[in-house]
Amino acid sequence: MGPERGAAIGEPMxxxxxxxxxxxxxxxxxxxxxxxxxxxxxxxxxxxPVLVDTGWDDPASWDTLTEGLAACGTAPSGIHGVVITHHHPDHHGLSGRVREASGAWIAMHAADAAIVRRTRTTRPERWFSYMAAKLTAAGAPEDHVAPLRAARRPSGLPGLSPAAPDREIVPGELLGLPGRRLRAIWTPGHTPGHVCLHLEEEHPGRLPGLGRLFSGDHLLPGITPHIGLYEDPDDATATDPLGDYLASLERVAALAPAEVLPAHQHAFTDAPARVRELLAHHESRLTGLLSLLATPLTPWQLAERMEWNRPWPDIPHASRTIAVAEAEAHLRRLVKLGRAEAVAGDGVVRYGAA
Structure with a gap:
């Protein structure tokens, strides 16, 4: 991780x-x-001031946000608007509290706004039942699925009642920020309505390139974002999130911004080079996974064999569910490319090389 440009303000905390x-x-x-x-x-x-994302809905996170805004010479009550890159709780979690404090508007892409509305109206038990059925079809063992079958109320799960946005982010259009040129770039993959935000203004340090890009989770300097499935209990359409993500990467590379301001880690330059690294990473991973499919595997079995940041036995329950979703996203991409095919039977879907 390299040093960030600029200077720190306020107290270190x-x-x-x-x-x-x-x-x-x-x-x-x-x-x-x-x-x-x-x-x-x-x-x-x-x-x-307008915020790009707000952070996790937690008392300590709210205190940190409030302290940071004070160091910037403002407060939650002074916020004019909130622009959300995507609906995940570490980005959208505190939006409702900011709006309560200030009357600020909240803007989000329509696809993620639909997820927020669905989350607010769907009973948690419906989600548990849906996920249990999905995991069973993916070949998950009963001891993994059983807690979901037994669940009736959420236990500390975040984002079950996220704030409903009141403005829509329209891809390709400038957001209504007086005195700024901030254009929405639709970058689905991590979520169906993920957006990057292109600040079409000269870089303050006069770095070569076109403006700055608030990249959310789409483009990060040292890690690859999770690409899982677009889940909707009422829509069985087979989506291709990894294909969406790879196409979105190409779209961002073409912008060639002077600097990228991501939602995690640190600011960085040379977005096209980082995009090339990510494209190569996913192509290598798809090729490696295809070699595992000489014998048909369920998404669960494939996830067990994939490389993660820790051995499979050490991955906790919730993270295993996320891992299986990522395995299935890669499988769907291989199927769409004609390199793998699904074979159904006994209520479980297996995939093999085509």
Whole structure:
């Protein structure tokens, strides 16, 4: 991780960084998560500060956000608007509290806004039942599925009542930020409505390239974002999230921004080079997974054989569910490319090389 540009402001505990040109970032903690924090950006406009993402809905995270805003010379009550890159709780979690404090608008892409509305209206038991059925079809063992079958109420799960947005982010259009040129770039993959935000203004440090890109989780300097499935209990359409993600990477590379301001880790330059690394990574992974399919495997069996950041026996229950979703996303890409095929039987789907 290289040093960030600009200068720190305020006390160290506020974790505020000035990126220049009326853009600052706040490190808002994510409790009990190896990512550590979400970078929430504060963008000055002629109508007051606008936030890009808000961080996790947790008292300590709210306190950190409040302290950071104070170091920027404002407060939650002074926020004019909130722009959400995607609906995940480490990005959208505190949006409702910010709106309650300030009356700020909340903007989100329509595809992720639909997920928020569905989450707010779907009973948790419906989600548990749906996920149990999905995991069973993916070949998960009964001891993994049983807790979902028995669940009736959530146990500390975040994001079950996220704030409903009141503005839509329209791909390709400028957001209504007085005095700024911030254009929405639709980058599905991590979520169906993920957006990057292109600040079409000269870089304050005059770095070569076109402006700066708030990249959310789409483009990160040292890690690859999770690409799972677009889950909807009422829609059985087979989507291709990994294909969406790879196409979105190409779209971002073509922008050639001077600097990328991601939601995790640190700011970086040379977006096209990072895109090339990610494209090569996924192509290598798809090729490696295809070699495992000489004998047909379920998504669960494939996940057991994939490389993760720790051995499979050490991966906790919830993370195994996420891992299986990522395995299935890769399988769907291989099927769409004609390199693998699904074979159904006994209520479980297996995949083999085509």
């Amino acid at each position: 506020t974790q505020v960084h000035d990126h220049g040109g009326g853009v600052r970032s706040l490190r808002v903690p994510i409790p009990d998560n190896p990512l550590g924090h979400t970078l929430v950006y504060v963008v000055d406009t002629d109508r007051g």
